[in-house]
Amino acid sequence: MEAMQLIPVHRTNMLMQTFNQPKFEIEAPVETIEAEIISSRRENKRLPFIEANTKEVTIQHLREECVVPVFSKDNEITISHPSFIEMVWEAANQVFPNERIEEPTIRVSHVIKGRTPEAIHKPVKDLLESDKTIYYERMMFCFEIPTIHEDIMGNRLNLTIGGVRAYNHENLYSKKGVEKFKVFIGFKNLVCCNMCVSTDGYKSELKVMSTADLFSSVMRLFQEYNIAKHLYYMSAYKDSYMTESQFAQFLGKSRLYQYLPVEQKKRLPQMLMTDTQIGIVAKSYYSDENFALPENQSAISMWNVYNLLTGANKSSYIDNFLDRSLNATQLTDGLNKALYGENEYSWFIQ
Incomplete structure (x- = not known):
């Protein structure tokens, strides 16, 4: 990623905006976070941020137990779910280098099942676990930055970052082309785990050719997002x-x-x-x-x-x-x- 001309935005830069800002809290950082996914210490298991037809999985499961689909005409590999999560994670660490970032929560749906070449002719009843392959057509993840938060009507809101990958929006039967991702930065209401997304904090279709393109686009989104403005408008709803x-x-x-x-x-x-x-x-x-x-x-x-x-x-x-x-x-x-x-x-x- 040496070719990228991207300057990390520190939190002091993020808050120096001309918009009339509300007084939201940023806790003193405990330590500088390295760009690796850390374990969060959640005292209580929270409600899921999305419920319909989904289940929670770990990034280790996606890395170690799932195959990665390819573009069928040239056999070029797609950007995998773990690679997507890791690129967004790295971008978040560059933009918020001194904040505490929790591990991602990942939910998936629409499992696509397959077989290894050796098992193509086996009857279903004779299949071993090692004969089976899976990947998930749709995946959403998010991770909180709890050191940046606000309170509205007694509801704590944590800064939250995440994204969606849906292979059903790709043409996997063609040659490799642009791949589409959805990425957001906004707030999660911890009372109910509802997501609060704003116009400048969401890209509904990031079109990229590589993980480097993805990283660059995500960085740009994070830098353009106006935290103070988003909180100001949400806070106004209470009145x-x-x-x-x-x-x-x-x-x-x-x-x-x-x-x-x-x-x-x-x-x-x-x-x-x-x-x-x-x-x-x-x-x-x-x-x-x-x-x-x-x-x-x-x-x-x-x-x-x-x-x-x-x-x-x-x-x-x-x-x-x-x-x-x-x-x-x-x-x-x-x-x-x-x-x-x-x-x-x-x-x-x-």
Whole structure:
């Protein structure tokens, strides 16, 4: 990576921004972290950041027990899941050299099974474990930087970095070409493990040819992300409230949105939630342990609304999760502005 002209951004540089910043906390570093994945000391096992059709695995499992798919026409290897995780990890260590970075949590789905050449003609009942191969079509990971955090309405938010790889978005039946990745930097709400993703902290399609390209693109994303601005806007949600009537209107319009005539839908902001997820939001409005409508209250804070949306998003598949996370942020921001008279999202609450 000697050819890269990338200067690590230290936390003092990250915070010297012209934006009016909130006072979020950065703890004093314990030590400089080397660019290797360390073990976190989690006292309690947290809720998964995504639930639908996924299971948790280790990076050792991906390295040692999974094959790496190739482009079939030239047999060129793809960038593996572990290589992707390691490149993002190294970039995070360069941008945040003095912070404590926890080990990545990895979730996978859609296992692709195969056989070794020697086992091609064996009956299924005679297959040994050594005859089988697997890889995962979809993988998402994230790791927290708990020394950079903020508190909003009693909810601790840790800076969090992660990404998604979905081989179903690649044409593996062709020759090697650009490969696509999703990468984000944002915050995780530790109360519920909901992800908070902003526009400048997310790349929905990084197209790269090599791990060096991937590293360079990830570094650029981290350097452009405005931590203070993201926290400022999220913190503002706690001071805005949506009445029960407005919330009911939002739920109803969200269901209607799916069936609008094409031309009318084009004139409205994008809304990516499914009917099932809208139903989860409606149920959680009354029953969520942390973000339901407060007892004997007639209005709910936009911070709670935001977390109802990001909570419902945990039912998304891996390849749609981050796009819907960002959309939840955009939707909350738009609804918040609509409460103060702006027109763009007003259709959803009128």
